[in-house]
Amino acid sequence: MGGRSCPGAVPLAPIFLNLKIICQEDGPSGKVSQATMTEPAHDRFLPLFLPVQADLRAFIGAAVRDVVTREDIFQEVAMILWKKFDLYDPARPFGAWARGIAIRKILEDRRLQGRLPESCTAETLEALSHGFDADEAEASWKDREKALNHCLEQLPERSSRLIRERYHQNHSIERMAEEESLSLDAIYQILSRLRRQLRECVQRRLGLTFE
Known part of the structure; x- marks a missing residue:
């Protein structure tokens, strides 16, 4: 997509522009369509997505060895997260939700494109995701403890x-x-x-x- 953007698209932070998810190519014609999202939803999405994008890349990379394929899947998952953000339950960790979507996308790619090994099963990916869940839980607890100490000081x-x-x-x-x-x-x-x-x-x- 290069440096193109959608007319009327909500401005994004530079780091998010690099994810190429403002617009998407709509079929063979190459027609560009806008990934719509209201301003309030956009304001909530970025603070949740940016902290987990490195882990999301790592999760996909652990399951997908081919560099081009893993980047394609990451971009597609980012677009899905952006479009379906109104379905996100804030009571659930954002990283876990993102990995769930990534698992479905990885399995879909294996089924349709045949670019991934048969050993890349739903069970394998779920087990891998649980490992990330444990790391996130520890980080979340540390963040809460730090926040609580700050609040107590106030x-x-x-x-x-x-x-x-x-x-x-x-x-x-x-x-x-x-x-x-x-x-x-x-x-x-x-x-x-x-x-x-x-x-x-x-x-x-x-x-x-x-x-």
Whole structure:
């Protein structure tokens, strides 16, 4: 596609332009059609896709040895992710969703083009994907821990102290109520509010909430 773009296409970051998924060739005629996506959906797609694209390439590369074939499949998978982003469930890791689509595309290529070995089965690809799932889970936990520590640092001193006493030092609600000269219900309400604030802060840091 070279440097062509679609008329009226949503502008993309330079790194994403290189993926050649703004437009696609529509059949033998070479007619260029636009991969449509609303502005809000586009704004949500890039922050999710860019961090996982290297792993997605690695996943496809682990299953497909031929350089040209693996790049073709990667470009096709990227286009599918872009077009079907409205079907993505944000409660599910984006990388796992992307690999699921990649698996279907790899198997389709093997069936239609015969460019991949018979040993490249659905079971083999699923097992390979599970290995990536484990790596993502570890990275996700580290990201959450880092985000939580940042959010805790943003709390007022008293709020931070109450969180530490309850969840780090295992102080009882009764002890905290006595030390703060508050009722049990008041302590419960304070802790509930602080948990909600921390949860929302962590979600913002990780980009998990879409408006």
